[in-house]
Amino acid sequence: xxxxxxxxxxxxxxxxxxxxxxxxxxxxxxxxxxxxxxxxxxxxxxxxxxxxxxxxxxxxxxxxxxxxxxxxxxxxxxxxxxxxxxxxxxxxxxxxxxxxxxxxxxxxxxxxxxxxxxxxxxxxxxxxxxxxxxxxxxxxxxxxxxxxxxxxxxxxxxxxxxxxxxxxxxxxxxxxxxxxxxxxxxxxxxxxxxxxxxxxxxxxxxxxxxxxxxxxxxxxxxxxxxxxxxxxxxxxxxxxxxxxxxxxxx
Amino acid sequence: xxxxxxxxxxxxxxxxxxxxxxxxxxxxxxxxxxxxxxxxxxxxxxxxxxxxxxxxxxxxxxxxxxxxxxxxxxxxxxxxxxxxxxxxxxxxxxxxxxxxxxxxxxxxxxxxxxxxxxxxxxxxxxxxxxxxxxxxxxxxxxxxxxxxxxxxxxxxxxxxxxxxxxxxxxxxxxxxxxxxxxxxxxxxxxxxxxxxxxxxxxxxxxxxxxxxxxxxxxxxxxxxxxxxxxxxxxxxxxxxxxxxxxxxxx
Numbered sequence: 072x073x074x075x076x077x078x079x080x081x082x083x084x085x086x087x088x089x090x091x092x093x094x095x096x097x098x099x100x101x102x103x104x105x106x107x108x109x110x111x112x113x114x115x116x117x118x119x120x121x122x123x124x125x126x127x128x129x130x131x132x133x134x135x136x137x138x139x140x141x142x143x144x145x146x147x148x149x150x151x152x153x154x155x156x157x158x159x160x161x162x163x164x165x166x167x168x169x170x171x172x173x174x175x176x177x178x179x180x181x182x183x184x185x186x187x188x189x190x191x192x193x194x195x196x197x198x199x200x201x202x203x204x205x206x207x208x209x210x211x212x213x214x215x216x217x218x219x220x221x222x223x224x225x226x227x228x229x230x231x232x233x234x235x236x237x238x239x240x241x242x243x244x245x246x247x248x249x250x251x252x253x254x255x256x257x258x259x260x261x262x263x264x265x266x267x268x269x270x271x272x273x274x275x276x277x278x279x280x281x282x283x284x285x286x287x288x289x290x291x292x293x294x295x296x297x298x299x300x301x302x303x304x305x306x307x308x309x310x311x312x313x314x315x316x317x318x319x320x321x
Numbered sequence: 322x323x324x325x326x327x328x329x330x331x332x333x334x335x336x337x338x339x340x341x342x343x344x345x346x347x348x349x350x351x352x353x354x355x356x357x358x359x360x361x362x363x364x365x366x367x368x369x370x371x372x373x374x375x376x377x378x379x380x381x382x383x384x385x386x387x388x389x390x391x392x393x394x395x396x397x398x399x400x401x402x403x404x405x406x407x408x409x410x411x412x413x414x415x416x417x418x419x420x421x422x423x424x425x426x427x428x429x430x431x432x433x434x435x436x437x438x439x440x441x442x443x444x445x446x447x448x449x450x451x452x453x454x455x456x457x458x459x460x461x462x463x464x465x466x467x468x469x470x471x472x473x474x475x476x477x478x479x480x481x482x483x484x485x486x487x488x489x490x491x492x493x494x495x496x497x498x499x500x501x502x503x504x505x506x507x508x509x510x511x512x513x514x515x516x517x518x519x520x521x522x523x524x525x526x527x528x529x530x531x532x533x534x535x536x537x538x539x540x541x542x543x544x545x546x547x548x549x550x551x552x553x554x555x556x557x558x559x560x561x562x563x564x565x566x567x568x569x570x571x
Binding site: 190198200204260299300303307308309 | 440444447448449454476477478510545546547548549550555557559561569
């Protein structure tokens with residue numbers, strides 16, 4: 072009976088509305104859960120795991136109230152899992168505390184305008200973490216970074232990168248002193264940019280690109296030159312190419 | 322009744338075995354199907370579409386035997402669709418004729434060692450098409466480029482890029498005169514490579530990377546330097562960054 076209640080609660084967390092109300096998110100699988108359990112900035116609220124996993128990971132559970140640890144068999148884990156093959160453990164964590172007054176000076180940041188695909192969001196968070204980009208500013212309608220698919224694909228990077236959901240137009244107005252570079256199908260080649268040590272790089276929605284309003288407020292349009300015929304590059308790939316150029320500009 | 326038979330046949334094409342036996346693949350949605358119908362190197366065998374789509378696209382159907390055109394309502398289309406929201410039209414096309422003796426001289430090519438994720442494969446085909454890379458050599462266990470998810474995400478790029486499935490070790494032996502650059506977590510920085518006008522860039526499996534055997538046969542290991550903490554970059558993103566550097570090396 073207890074299991075049923077927990078299962079229902081965890082299932083509800085696949086919806087952003089409930090994640091926001093509760094201030095928590097779900098992570099699955101030994102690798103992700105272990106990494107999050109070792110992190111100090113989030114707190115584990117619930118663990119559901121197979122007996123074997125609990126036995127082998129006792130040391131990770133030392134700070135967790137045993138009331139919140141549930142042994143579950145594969146069948147039950149399957150019913151809460153959002154993965155194709157449920158994977159030994161699922162856990163509920165508190166979200167990271169929001170970063171107030173993130174520092175955007177003397178560094179490179181990213182801005183996402185209505186990015187929709189969880190896979191792309193996860194990949195972009197990993198790219199940011201790879202290139203040492205600390206802040207990603209997202210429009211309010213961008214996919215939630217605590218979406219289970221995003222969590223699953225970013226792993227530890229989610230804890231190291233700050234995601235700030237806000238009204239982009241107002242944000243750009245308030246931060247006029249920082250240059251905004253809009254990734255677009257035309258503009259200055261990323262290979263011809265001067266060395267940039269401070270700036271925010273704007274990436275648009277997967278099918279619509281950047282909105283007119285945002286494009287107009289940008290300081291400069293930049294582009295990845297094309298040598299072939301494809302119509303466009305995937306948003307995450309474009310982000311990777313742009314950051315690699317900017318961060319390792321020689 | 323006829324519809325049922327067609328539906329069963331098309332459903333079978335979600336399996337590589339049947340696609341190989343029949344030498345065909347399935348494409349869905351107005352954009353992809355229109356692009357493929359205009360291509361000369363593949364032949365349309367079956368079209369299933371809503372009445373409205375057939376009416377609006379009569380001109381695209383001028384070379385197709387009407388016996389192979391089936392009007393279907395949303396319900397039937399849904400039963401053959403592999404997309405979340407079936408999209409007006411689905412069609413069966415013959416695969417591209419294989420390219421014999423692809424030219425690997427004086428150009429940049431890609432080689433994929435057991436790439437598994439259809440999304441990554443689709444993205445890499447688009448990247449190749451963007452950067453004018455004509456040939457992708459894939460290990461025999463790499464995901465099929467006619468997998469419906471790959472087809473859906475590559476669109477026209479699938480027709481412009483040659484995919485060759487073969488034994489990579491033998492292929493490398495036969496092409497010893499061409500330099501092979503292995504993308505890896507260590508090696509020469511891609512930003513420090515000399516100008517390369519001929520070479521094959523090796524990308525590994527999503528979780529295991531390149532196999533030991535392949536790594537050993539490569540001419541040089543190359544890497545994308547890291548400025549942050551992520552464990553790895555997504556395979557498609559790494560491909561994009563490497564090709565952007567090599568193709569637009571200044």
